[in-house]
Amino acid sequence: MYKQRFERLLHGEVVLDLCFPCQGIWFDDFESVQITPGGIIELFKLIHAHRDGQRQPLSDPLRCPRCAEKLLHGLDVAKHGGQFNYHRCLQKHGRFTTFAQFMIEKGFVRQLSSAEISELAVKIGSIRCNGCGAPVDIRKEHACGHCRSPIAILDPSAVEQALARFQQAEVRRTTRDVEALGDAIVMREREKSRYQREKQQGRIEDLEVGDLLIDGVELIWNLLRH
Template sequence: MTSCPNCYKTMTTQAVDVYASTRPVEIDACLACRLFWFDQWESTRLVPRAVLSLFQYIGSATGQTPTPLASRFNCARCHNALDFTRDLQRTTAFTYWRCSLGHGRLISFNQFLREKNFIRTPSPAELARLRATVKQIACSQCGGPIDLATDSACSHCGAPIAMIDPDSVATAIHALTSPQSGGPPSSNANATRQALSDAQIDALFDQERMRERAGHNDLLVIGAEAIGALVSAFLRSR
């Protein structure tokens, strides 16, 4: 049983597949705080399918106001203070907190999606549509309000507005469904890409939904909810 390093409640466990093991591992998560705790190297050993399977879990935070994060945390195992760490995955910067004794790391849903390269900034056209749909969204990083009319980044923490990249998700699914293909994406893959893109865009631009959540529209969580359902269907169909 692992206590959340932010709210101290018991974390839930998600069983996922990892490389170099026939047994799934259980990673710890706190939905209220939107945090994952990964023991040792669990995070880097996640197979692509495992990362995809976490989308639905992340999406289940939709509509809830996240518990604010403390500025420092203690290790879930040894209780020493965790070190704030900046890292780079290809060209994407992301951050987490790690135990200097190597017990593991704490990472937010948002930074996890960033680490796995599943995030991009909205295009100017998407931003224009968002502005027409909703005035204010919640920062995926700090939960603070972002005024879409004037800002393209959070004025509290500086994080740019971000959404899930349906192309990255479709590419990951395609890699799972045809591991040996190195050629151009099949029409099937294009259909997947389109379906994932449509699902997220529909969710983000669903005015009723966005208004209901007044003030707590976190684009990443809403996108993860929409995409997560489709991803699960794809994974189940195999």
């Protein structure tokens, strides 16, 4: 598998294992929710860049790359609607998900309604599952009979909305709140003025100057971090 580094939400990096031939991602425990919004956009662009690459079927059974135990199939509900499936390690080493299921999880792909599936069935009859690649006769089934993935499409409007959502989240994450910082500086100056007045009046002889300075620096540092 190919290793790719992405920025972690709090600090450091998330190193994902990607397999472009089988179109899969291995997430160590909780890595899927630790990637920054900008990292998700970067990963989507990477998936998009390899969309036309030669594809090979997934191994059966799938095994954990850490302990080699058989992975257990799971199904979950995406934050923005729809269901996605994955395969997880029972020893909690992580989970394997396909590119398509990752895009469903992050809102780039929407599931088809029953009416849309019926309309599509009249035109094409059978499709390949975007989760495992197995054929699905949509005239009879509304989900993959092999991995139970729901039928979904890459909707341009869904992609635009998801990209806009992650771009806005990344801007909020990386932009400092100038107004809050300004308020903190004003408040700090007021504290300094109050200190000078009280010092002149001889009421805080026992107060260490260093304490106020450290508190002020810590306040601004906390604002910058948030």
